[in-house]
Amino acid sequence: MSSFRSRQRSQSSRHFIRPLDEAGTEPQAPAAVPAAAPSRAPAAPEARPHGRAPVAIRAERVSAMFAPCPRGLEGVLAEELAALGATSIDKRNNGVAFCGDNAVMMRANLESRTASRILIQLAQGSYRSEQDVYKLALTIDWPRWFAVGKTIKVKTDGVGSALRSLDFISLKVKDAVCDRFRQADLGRPSVDTRYPDVRIHVFLSADQATVYIDSSGEPLFKRGWREDTGEAPLRENLAAGILLLAGYDGSQALLDPMMGSGTFLVEAADIALNRAPGRLRDFAFRDLRSFDAVEWESVQARARQAEKPLTALPIRGSDVSVQMLVKTRHNLKQAGLHGLVQIAQSDVLDTRPHAETGLIVTNPPYGVRLDEQEDLALLYPQLGGWLKQHFSGWTANFFTGDLRLAKLIRLSPKQRMPLFNGALDCRLFVIPMVAGSNRAKEGAGG
Ligand SMILES: C[S@@+](CC[C@H](N)C(=O)[O-])C[C@H]1O[C@@H](n2cnc3c(N)ncnc32)[C@H](O)[C@@H]1O
Structure with missing residues (x-):
């Protein structure tokens, strides 16, 4: 150890x-x-x-x-x-x-x-x-x-x-x-x-x-890099699962334009670098009598050997909030990803693709109060226009508990995958933007 x-x-x-x-x-x-x-x-x-x-x-x-x-x-x-x-x-x-x-x-x-x-x-x-x-x-x-x-x-x-x-x-x-x-x-x-x-x-x-x-102790979404601030970001295992459902394999360009604390970015980078998500934390099985320290060393060594060398990754994130930028920068550092993932302060509508094709994976704000819901009802159609104008060749993956998104964004999701965030019934809306035509098939969604 x-x-x-x-x-x-x-x-x-x-x-x-x-x-x-x-x-x-x-x-x-x-x-x-x-x-x-x-x-x-x-x-x-x-x-x-x-x-x-x-x-x-x-x-x-x-x-x-x-x-x-x-x-x-x-x-x-x-x-x-x-x-x-x-x-x-x-x-x-x-x-x-x-x-x-x-x-x-x-x-x-x-x-x-x-x-x-x-x-x-x-x-x-x-x-x-x-x-x-x-x-x-x-x-x-x-x-x-x-x-x-x-x-x-x-x-x-x-x-x-x-x-x-x-x-x-x-x-x-x-x-x-x-x-x-x-x-x-x-x-x-x-x-x-x-x-x-x-x-x-x-x-x-x-x-x-x-x-x-x-055998785990702390739940496994606690990877060991996040400092507990009492806020409720997306759980790391849910974020990783969404990336995998979106087809992310570590090779594609990836963008989260509403990154919050950067959960998708850290999980994506770990996938791209083939790093074990639990490498920074401890586990309860070490307190059991069946624990075999030699075997544990070899399990860890095998995981370390499978890691890819650290290199700049085609993963980008941004958020309108400067506090989120600071938080994400800190989280990336804690996770050993400093300098490998580019982040910026930007309104989602001002972000642009950094590759010909890629995946947007994001968790837009979710409004609880009425005024927040009204703001989102205005944002969603704008997101549709922004995607059509700038992201042909990309696939957008929106994870949200706001089931109005599919209708209000005015684009037809190819898939609507049901997922739960705790007890909250959510969807992963997958919207491929048709390359060349600069527009996705418009539809009522729903
Ligand atoms: C639900 S949170 C994302 C949480 C994130 N997945 C995490 O795990 O921390 C939504 C984020 O969208 C950001 N946001 C809201 N409106 C935005 C806009 N117009 N442009 C960019 N970011 C925006 C908020 O600041 C917030 O950080």
Whole structure:
């Protein structure tokens, strides 16, 4: 472990650890994973009350896992996981179930651009009462997974469960974890709801309960380069997924003319340079007994070797706001992209293409108040005119929760991909501008 990473780890409570609810596990990840997958814990070390086991255990076995993601990105995530070596891939709502060994789990954490977390399944069974879930959690040999000195937090989500209180389920599972430790004469782990070392997730369907241990810790959209300012930019894994859905492969010219804090720019540059999105952050699997430091080093080394050399990229961004320019410049620097991506202060209507063809990928402002909505109703037709006049040969990709855009821009989207930004129903409107004719096919949209 480099000193930089060690330093990051010791600062993790400041930069990376947030209460789970705020940090946003994707809601309602379905519980089931492929039935064939074993769900055993790694081989037991000698129980140690505190700290990491001295000898790492090689967990060669395959685990069933679930990766939640923003709804609409399941297909992209499934492709990513397949490329990382996952098997038994099964797309669900809000995520992808899959199988893999320890190396696949670590690679998915480090390299997936679209997963929100990587959850390892520990137990699954039918239930009717709270006590059934307690009994299910008690079957798990928790001291084999982590030392009693680690702090824990349990969170429960449910879809169609008849049980009244999900918080009560979390309490029962926490009791089961503590009881298993006590049965082994190890005392009991403490609960820390703000900065836990180990997060346990319970998912309830109408009749099945599944218990997972979280190998990620902080959600994976937290890449480690953004300073928490309390604002709500696009989540990084959603931005990366939008780029991939737009067909961005790192070779095309890319423009975000309403870049805000520059999320698309950073994610695009990481794709272009083939850099692992998780390279600047830490992961909870390092607190599990199954952690193998040597294997982790080799997973990281493999990812570093695949990186392309740093070079100026055909990626540009601009924003009308000077504050956003300052923020994006800072974010690019934090992400190690200083000087590689060009940014400027400009009104969207004054921006011009920097290549014959390319992709515009942008997330226009979204008006909540009436006056903002009226302003946007004026902006959208202007955006249509601006595209027709200057961007023939390009394809515009607008991600928005304002479903009026397609109609008001007065251009026909070729695709309207449904995506969720948290709970917000959004669309990715894909509008190819026909090369040579200088105009896209006009239409009512809608
Ligand atoms: C929804 S935010 C983009 C957020 C961004 N994707 C991020 O992750 O930070 C929309 C941005 O459009 C910018 N904007 C609004 N009107 C604009 C205009 N006429 N020209 C350029 N930028 C504009 C705003 O300043 C804001 O930063």
